[in-house]
Amino acid sequence: MRRKTEAQTSTNERANADKKDPNHRIQSQTEAKGRVSCGSVLMNIGKCLLLIIIIPPFLNYASLQREGQMLLPKDGQIVDVGLGQKMHLLCKGKGRPVVVLDGPAGMSSDIWIHVQESVATLTKVCTYDRMGLGFSKRLMQNETTGTEKVWGMSTTGRMVDDLHRLLQAAGIAKPFILVGSELGALNSRFYSHIHDVQVSDLVLIDPIPEDIFEDDQWKAYWYGKLLPSLQARQFSAATGLSRMLIILGAIEPMIKGENVSEEVIQRQKYLLSNPAHQSSAVDEHYFLNESAAQVRDITKFKPLSSRMSVSVITGDSFDEQIPTHLNQMVEKLQKKFLEExxxxxxxxxxxxxxxxxxxxxxxxxxQHLKRLVNQRQARQQSE
Known part of the structure; x- marks a missing residue:
């Protein structure tokens, strides 16, 4: 009763004060409105944040579903390679020997667009998307059984088995010229040692040395800098942020220029926004150490056929965007493994x-691939 009386007294005092001092009443009303206004602002901010979190991923997912059908290359085909898996293969030109191109880690077949167009004027040239990249959907381990469980995820052994089944299912004529760049070079080496009868010429572009991950500086760069940047790109794609940044012009396709079609540019934007593609790119980089070890083992136990020609194409550096001392280390190790x-x-x-x-x-x-093709065609004619 005493508390109630005190509260009524306090209220009466404030009311009397408001009557005596109009300014006090106005101040009280302003404070009340301020509290309401502040609450409304916080609520609106919360709604905006909720929209930012929900809408971009939703819109990105809806766009990916539409673009996945629209941007599939017209000349490409989705090949059933068994075990419930399907892979994207794109072949251009006609003739033999066929040239098969395998790209760097995390790259779709579009990386070969210029080389394929040029060499296809002379013979048949095929590119493909490794499982999980581009338009080759990667199955989860619980979706099927078979080879993919034996090899695990995204290692050279797994990729070579995928490529072998793809070429078999597509009926690619043998022997063919096999070309690989970076991780693709590891795959091509593994394939050529295992299936040596199927490969007439092996071409390695900027190959990764087998022992590179034994160097602590390289491991620190690869797993401490490069891989986290790829994981950030994967997160950005999953949240829809990548699509927004592309629209704003903050992210641009890697392959561009006057001689690159709008379709290819749009396809690159689609893959930059595609979390499934980015996830597979992360996996290929993460398991590259294991891939290098697999190649090192296979070259020891099964030498390359003496009938197969080998070409190695390198530049002034492995990657001009990494420190000079790392490029020098790669060059030294490349020279060592090639000599051995x-x-x-x-x-x-x-x-x-x-x-x-x-x-x-x-x-x-x-030009080099055309020379190899001409040499093989001349031998076929003479035989």
């Missing part, structure tokens, strides 16, 4: 190039 594994290889140097030579300096690669 392929001492008779034809070494071609492209001035001012790094691994991006595939799309920045494609003519040098195309």
């Amino acid at each position: 594994s392929y001492p008779s290889a034809n070494h071609i140097h492209i001035k001012g190039a790094d691994w991006r030579m595939i799309y920045k300096k494609p003519s040098a690669i195309s």
Whole structure:
């Protein structure tokens, strides 16, 4: 009763004060309105944050579903390679020997666009998306059983088995010329040692040395800097942020220029926004250490056929965007493994190039591949 009386007294005092002092009443009303206004602002901010969190991923997912059908290359085909898996294969041109191209880690088949167009004027040239990249959907381990569980995820052994089943299912004529860049070079080496009868010529572009991950500085760069940046890109794609940044012009496709079609540019934007593609790119980089170990083991136990020619194409550096001392280390290890594994290889140097030579300096690669094709065609005619 006493508390109630005190509260009534306090209220009466404030009321009397308001009557005596109009300014006090106005101040009280202003404070009340301020509290309401502040609450409304916080509520509106919360709604905006909720929209930012929900809408971009939703819109990105809806756009990906539509673009996945629209941007599939017209000349490409989705090939059933068994075990419930399907892979994207794109072949252009006609003739033999067929040239098969395998790209760097995390890259779709578009990376070969210039080389493929050029060499396809002479013979059949095929590119493909490794499982999980581009338009080759990766199955989860609980979706099927078979080889993918034996090899695990995204290692060279797994990729080579995928490629072998793809070429078999597509009926690609053998023997063919196998070309690999960076991780693709590891895959091509593994494939050529295992299936040596199927490969007439092996071409390695900026190959990754087998022992590179034994160096602590390289491991610190690869797993401490490069991989986290790829994981951030994967998160950005999953949240829809990448699509927003592309729209704003903050992110641009890697392959561009006057001689790159709008379809290819749109396809690159689609893959930058695609969390499934970015996830597979992360996995390929994460397991590259294991891939290098698999190649090192297979080259020891099964030497390359003496009938197969080997060419190695390198530039002034492995990657012009990494520190000089790392490039020097890669060059030293490349020289060592080539002398030990392929001492008779034809070494071609492209001035001012790094691994991006595939799309920045494609003519040098195309010219070499055309020479190999002409040589094989001349032998076929003479036989």
